[in-house]
Amino acid sequence: MKAARDIDPNYQDRVRTSFARQEFMRTIGAALTRVSPGMIELEMPFASSLTQQHGFLHAGVVSAALDSACGFAALSMMPANAGVLTIEFKVNLLAPGKGMRFIFRGEVTKPGRTILVTDGRAYAVDADGEAAMIATMTATMMTIVGRDEVKD
Amino acid sequence: MKAARDIDPNYQDRVRTSFARQEFMRTIGAALTRVSPGMIELEMPFASSLTQQHGFLHAGVVSAALDSACGFAALSMMPANAGVLTIEFKVNLLAPGKGMRFIFRGEVTKPGRTILVTDGRAYAVDADGEAAMIATMTATMMTIVGRDEVKD
Amino acid sequence: MKAARDIDPNYQDRVRTSFARQEFMRTIGAALTRVSPGMIELEMPFASSLTQQHGFLHAGVVSAALDSACGFAALSMMPANAGVLTIEFKVNLLAPGKGMRFIFRGEVTKPGRTILVTDGRAYAVDADGEAAMIATMTATMMTIVGRDEVKD
Amino acid sequence: MKAARDIDPNYQDRVRTSFARQEFMRTIGAALTRVSPGMIELEMPFASSLTQQHGFLHAGVVSAALDSACGFAALSMMPANAGVLTIEFKVNLLAPGKGMRFIFRGEVTKPGRTILVTDGRAYAVDADGEAAMIATMTATMMTIVGRDEVKD
Numbered sequence: 001m002k003a004a005r006d007i008d009p010n011y012q013d014r015v016r017t018s019f020a021r022q023e024f025m026r027t028i029g030a031a032l033t034r035v036s037p038g039m040i041e042l043e044m045p046f047a048s049s050l051t052q053q054h055g056f057l058h059a060g061v062v063s064a065a066l067d068s069a070c071g072f073a074a075l076s077m078m079p080a081n082a083g084v085l086t087i088e089f090k091v092n093l094l095a096p097g098k099g100m101r102f103i104f105r106g107e108v109t110k111p112g113r114t115i116l117v118t119d120g121r122a123y124a125v126d127a128d129g130e131a132a133m134i135a136t137m138t139a140t141m142m143t144i145v146g147r148d149e150v151k152d
Numbered sequence: 153m154k155a156a157r158d159i160d161p162n163y164q165d166r167v168r169t170s171f172a173r174q175e176f177m178r179t180i181g182a183a184l185t186r187v188s189p190g191m192i193e194l195e196m197p198f199a200s201s202l203t204q205q206h207g208f209l210h211a212g213v214v215s216a217a218l219d220s221a222c223g224f225a226a227l228s229m230m231p232a233n234a235g236v237l238t239i240e241f242k243v244n245l246l247a248p249g250k251g252m253r254f255i256f257r258g259e260v261t262k263p264g265r266t267i268l269v270t271d272g273r274a275y276a277v278d279a280d281g282e283a284a285m286i287a288t289m290t291a292t293m294m295t296i297v298g299r300d301e302v303k304d
Numbered sequence: 305m306k307a308a309r310d311i312d313p314n315y316q317d318r319v320r321t322s323f324a325r326q327e328f329m330r331t332i333g334a335a336l337t338r339v340s341p342g343m344i345e346l347e348m349p350f351a352s353s354l355t356q357q358h359g360f361l362h363a364g365v366v367s368a369a370l371d372s373a374c375g376f377a378a379l380s381m382m383p384a385n386a387g388v389l390t391i392e393f394k395v396n397l398l399a400p401g402k403g404m405r406f407i408f409r410g411e412v413t414k415p416g417r418t419i420l421v422t423d424g425r426a427y428a429v430d431a432d433g434e435a436a437m438i439a440t441m442t443a444t445m446m447t448i449v450g451r452d453e454v455k456d
Numbered sequence: 457m458k459a460a461r462d463i464d465p466n467y468q469d470r471v472r473t474s475f476a477r478q479e480f481m482r483t484i485g486a487a488l489t490r491v492s493p494g495m496i497e498l499e500m501p502f503a504s505s506l507t508q509q510h511g512f513l514h515a516g517v518v519s520a521a522l523d524s525a526c527g528f529a530a531l532s533m534m535p536a537n538a539g540v541l542t543i544e545f546k547v548n549l550l551a552p553g554k555g556m557r558f559i560f561r562g563e564v565t566k567p568g569r570t571i572l573v574t575d576g577r578a579y580a581v582d583a584d585g586e587a588a589m590i591a592t593m594t595a596t597m598m599t600i601v602g603r604d605e606v607k608d
Contacts, residue, residue: 087244288423
């Protein structure tokens with residue numbers, strides 16, 4: 001499905017450089033753990049600074065990490081001179097964000113030229129290393145070319 | 153629309169106490185600026201720790217603040233012994249998160265007994281005090297009663 | 305909000321002609337009752353051919369009419385040579401689709417050049433003429449120019 | 457993931473009976489082609505009565521069939537005395553609804569006691585029998601017990 005598309009040979013660098021510029025990923029402690037064409041994974045340890053009123057990971061943190069994973073999955077399939085913008089996303093919260101650490105995977109479902117549809121899944125990993133899916137996202141991403149404020 | 157519902161006379165306290173327990177709202181610098189039955193407003197200054205790769209507010213921060221605004225709007229209409237859980241939400245990003253400060257409003261559109269549908273809007277305020285809408289949210293909230301880990 | 309945009313003086317005709325070509329609107333009995341720049345209304349009588357298993361209007365019919373209302377609201381603000389495509393939408397079902405007739409309103413919330421964000425509301429009207437909101441939609445529409453299979 | 461749940465041994469009958477009561481599925485020509493616990497498939501031939509202005513399947517028809525597939529996937533995992541209600545859904549339209557016939561699959565992603573999260577995919581099949589994915593849905597379903605107007 002992601003076959004017929006030319007992948008920029010430099011996509012790894014572009015994704016890593018752009019991710020490094022997302023200060024909010026640093027704020028929540030998220031690291032890039034996997035970068036392949038059309039698929040990105042992030043990981044993040046639990047931190048009490050990221051919680052909602054019941055002590056679980058705030059849904060907004062889950063969304064932020066999923067949005068970044070989906071956005072960079074899209075960027076990895078875009079031409080070298082393009083930037084990515086999130087048009088919209090939807091998140092379903094399946095289980096409380098309770099765990100030692102969290103994994104966020106974003107994948108391109110439909111790599112259109114202008115519009116890319118992506119899907120993400122978030123997992124909580126407990127003390128025994130067991131992972132449970134806690135959220136899903138569908139996000140619509142847009143390729144932006146030639147707008148100075150939006151590159152990578 | 154929100155008429156036929158008994159409002160817990162103590163709703164202000166419950167919302168403020170619950171909000172104070174959301175450590176992530178402190179992390180992003182959001183404050184509760186308006187609490188009325190079925191309607192909540194939050195405000196937050198810009199901070200570079202909250203940005204994406206182009207220097208704008210990260211979509212995940214916008215989502216987090218809108219989710220909290222919508223969730224507390226729902227909680228304000230729930231019975232005294234209930235807690236609120238986000239089932240899902242959808243965000244549309246209308247304009248870059250560029251501004252001096254940001255306002256997030258959440259409102260209950262349909263106050264069902266178990267399921268409450270809420271809508272949120274986010275605004276960026278520039279140096280001249282002009283506000284521009286930057287995002288909309290629709291969020292589905294659920295009333296939880298008698299589950300120990302979910303109160304308020 | 306819809307101010308700074310030039311409206312094609314011929315927008316009424318374009319919307320009515322395009323609506324007339326949507327055979328599915330005829331199949332469900334929907335008529336165009338209001339056409340203004342950025343705002344469209346449709347109406348439809350109840351019919352048992354449109355029901356789900358409990359005898360109410362099927363959620364898919366509600367979505368179809370809201371999608372058309374939102375899509376034509378977007379088309380009304382597009383240049384004369386443009387066509388409209390739905391990228392995605394989200395529907396919240398607030399109450400059963402029970403009524404004598406139904407009203408669907410679509411409005412442009414953000415009229416971007418390429419991407420237009422629209423919001424829709426559906427109402428059921430009972431035998432006494434009382435209207436109750438039964439669903440809300442947020443839909444993302446795209447302007448298509450120069451693709452032969454997509455005009456109007 | 458769908459393991460730990462007791463499946464009503466009579467689920468096949470309940471799904472088929474309930475589907476047969478959805479008159480709108482008859483109106484659009486959809487048939488139930490696969491019923492297993494947590495997974496449903498529908499099929500439908502192309503018909504010009506189901507089209508939008510460019511002659512493709514109307515997005516509302518795609519939504520209706522996906523909503524039914526997802527709803528019955530949820531119902532198949534519910535207790536014998538329960539009915540299913542759609543709370544909300546989101547659809548992404550990936551490609552024009554152009555084909556000889558269409559396949560709609562709904563699957564339960566998270567089978568909660570009250571809330572079930574489902575995902576759907578729609579495919580267009582061309583004259584050579586090649587299938588292409590044209591839409592995805594995420595839908596939130598609710599188990600209803602003891603409300604007379606909502607059974608099955």
